[in-house]
Amino acid sequence: MHAVPLYQGKMTPFSKNKVSASLWITIVICFVSLCDGGKVLVVPLEGSHWVNMEVLVKALHGRGHNVDVIRTYNSWFVKENSTYYSSITIPNTKGMDEEFVGDMLNKVIDYERGKSNWLSAVWLYLDTIHVIYKSNEMMCQLLTNIFESEEILKTLKEKQYDLVLTDPVWGAGILLAHKLKLPMVYNVRWSATGEGHSDIAPSPLSYIPITGSRNTDKMNFFQRVKNVYFYFLMHILYTHFNMPQYQALCDKYFDPPVSFYELLQGADIWLMRVDFVFEFPRPTMPNIIYVGGFHCKPAKTLPRDLEVFMQSSGEHGVVIMSLGSFVSVLPDDLTAEIAAAFARLPQKVIWRYTGKRPSTLGNNTLLVDWLPQNDLLGHPKTKVFIAHGGTNGLQEALYHGIPVIGIPLFFDQYDNLVRLQVRGGAKIVTLTTLDKYTLHTAIQEVISEPSYRLSMQRLSHLHRDTPVKPLDSALFWIEFVMRHKGAAHLRSESYKLPWYSYYSVDVAVTLFAVVLIITLSIFLAVRYLCVKCCSRKRKTE
Structure with missing residues (x-):
């Protein structure tokens, strides 16, 4: 941790003390170098969740803290070697990989495009249950391998960590924090039982939309019926397929017995990856800290080849398209439609896509394996962002004031896009209706109609108008928990009450x-x- 200076009284002028500024700087540097940072154990999630967790890990490392990250041997995103964290690879533990996610993605795309039979909605729900169950089963196996290994447990205990930083979509970090008797901080939007707020804050179904319902916070009677229906669907999924797996581990490895749901609710600080510029207003709790957009930052200079391409667009500008960390390949007929829509535009297009080159691709479109998304969104030539609706990308678009065309694929993406659409900053094009005509029309509408950009710029000003930057706030509260060995005074005791x-x-x-x-x-x-x-x-x- 960063130490507090021993002397906090009034500073004597350098001229009076006859001490040079360089000597003071040397003293401060020497003093700080003697101070040890904290020790943080990170238990992350894969995909886009790791992308924003990595921002926190880098920032903690930059402030002098030692960070260890738990990973599976085949981790898709968490690398074994890094300059800003040490990895702890759990042997014989398989995690999510590209094949695991790709299979589910193909089923979702087929369903959304109407290529399945009339029972497709039921089968998709069952497939979703299966995927969620299997991913949590992998995490339970990781925990079992840790708890059954005296060597791993001994190593983790000897490290004497100050806290566990985890994403509660998977329960591994929750149980590990309890086993090691450490305070816990969440980097959270979703948890193992649903949306994060719903775990600890009052969440009336009358005006708080459930994920999957595609409702806003203004619902008529039939929309409220739909909201209740989706609530019970989610409740069945999580209480009958997620929690029992983790509760079985609690019953096996913890004495006295403990409820997994109470452990989940008992985190000291919830770093919530939204703010109320993006999220609908709702009840909250004192240990929920809103850090939406903490991964966003001012745009940096682009690589020369990209900058030349951007400038070549002239007055028409550039369209940016990326469907997130998981999605870089789509069905050939769908990519042909998207490419044909781009070919008709006067704008230039940068499209993150790693699949086969579409035959309909125009000369105005640049295909890339990777793109500096934040820097491109902050470029003055960027006119619109075509995205799948992931929280990270939408927060970056909001930060830079760039209107969005959303092509939602799965999970919370449609609901995220609804939050921008009702505020005037986005337009949704579903896979059901997506073709070269609908996409081209949507792009032209969003670019030519000033209200979209004006709405996003207004949201951007609101988002940035805060006394403390979201990343600084996140780091403060992580270090707060380190300094005080928890934040029990901010936790409500309501989660310990029976229903x-x-x-x-x-x-x-x-x-x-x-x-x-x-x-x-x-x-x-x-x-x-x-x-x-x-x-x-x-x-x-």
């Missing part, structure tokens, strides 16, 4: 019983008096 106590069902039942007893007692007393009075009257007569 009947949380909703005061027991109080309501008790009060109802008391009122019922009193009412019944009064009724019986009156009835008794009436009977007595009637009996005396008969005797008198």
Whole structure:
């Protein structure tokens, strides 16, 4: 950790002390060099989740902290060797790979394009359950291999970490933090049981849309019915297929017994990867810290070849297309439609795509294996961003004020795009309707209609108008937990309550019983008096 200077009194002027500025600088550098940083154990997720986790890891390393990262032997994104973290590879543990994700992606694309039969929605839901179940099963195997290895556990304990930083979509970091008795910080939007807010903050279904419902926070009666329907679908998925796997590990390895859901809810700080410029307003908690867009930064100079291409677009500008970390190849007929739409544009196009070159590709389109997305979005020639709707890309577009055309593929992407669309900064083109005509029309509309860019620029100004940068806020709270060995004073105890106590069902039942007893007692007393009075009257007569 960075030490606090020993002397905090009033600084004596250099001229009075006759001490040169260079000597003071030397003293400060020597003092800081004697201070040890904290030790952080990171248990990440793959794909785009690692992309933003890596930003935190680099920043922590830059502030002098030692960072270790847990990985599987075949990790897709987390590299074994790095200059800013040390990896801990768990042997005999397989994780997600390109083939695992690609199979699910193909099924989603077929469903969205209407190429499946009438039972496709049911089968897609079952396939989604299977994919989520298998990915969590891999993490449970990773945990089992750690807990069953005395050598690995001994090594982790001897490291004397200050905290665990994890993404709670997978529960590995949660159980490992409990095993090592360490405070825990989340880099979070989703958890093993759904959307992060819903785990610890009140989330009324009347105005908080459930992922998959494609609702906004303004719902009519039928949309609220749909919202409840999707809530139960998600509830069944997570409570019957995700949590039991982790609870089985809790029952096997922890004594005294502990509830996995309580462990999940018990994180000290939730670094939420959204802000209320992007997210719909909703109830929150004091240990939820909003760091949406923490990975965004001012654009840097582009490589020379890309800069030349950008400048060659003239007054028409450039269209940028990328479908995220997982998606770099699409079906041939779909890419042909997309390429044909681009070929009709007066704009130049930079398209991240690694598949077979489409036969309809125009001279105005540049295919690249990788692109500096943040820097391209911050370039003055960029007119529109075509994206799949991942949180990282949308936050970068929002940061730079670039309107978006969304082509959602799976999970939360449609719902993310809805949040920008209702604010006037995006237009959604579904795979069902996507062809060269609809895509070309959408691009022309977004570029020619000023309201899209003006809306995104307004959102960008709102997003940037904060007293503390999101990354600085994230780092402060991570170090806060290190300094104070947790943040228990910010955690609500509500998650320890059983459901009947949380909703005061027991109080309501008790009060109802008391009122019922009193009412019944009064009724019986009156009835008794009436009977007595009637009996005396008969005797008198």
